[in-house]
Amino acid sequence: xxxxxxxxxxxxxxxxxxxxxxxxxxxxxxxxxxxxxxxxxxxxxxxxxxxxxxxxxxxxxxxxxxxxxxxxxxxxxx
Numbered sequence: 001x002x003x004x005x006x007x008x009x010x011x012x013x014x015x016x017x018x019x020x021x022x023x024x025x026x027x028x029x030x031x032x033x034x035x036x037x038x039x040x041x042x043x044x045x046x047x048x049x050x051x052x053x054x055x056x057x058x059x060x061x062x063x064x065x066x067x068x069x070x071x072x073x074x075x076x077x078x
Contacts, residue, residue, distance in 0.1 A: 047076055
């Protein structure tokens, strides 16, 4: 097996795990939409969606070989 083949297999293995983990976490965030268990405002929802969309944009840019710094912690703005 060549070095490139090994790198490809490593990428696929790690990417599958990380993407699966991320999809599960996004589903858990979606559970917060249950108004029987949680109370929130449209402002809260917008901030969550904006943060997720921004991080997805950063991800797309990284694969396009553009890099930007970003915040790794989510906090609601007051």
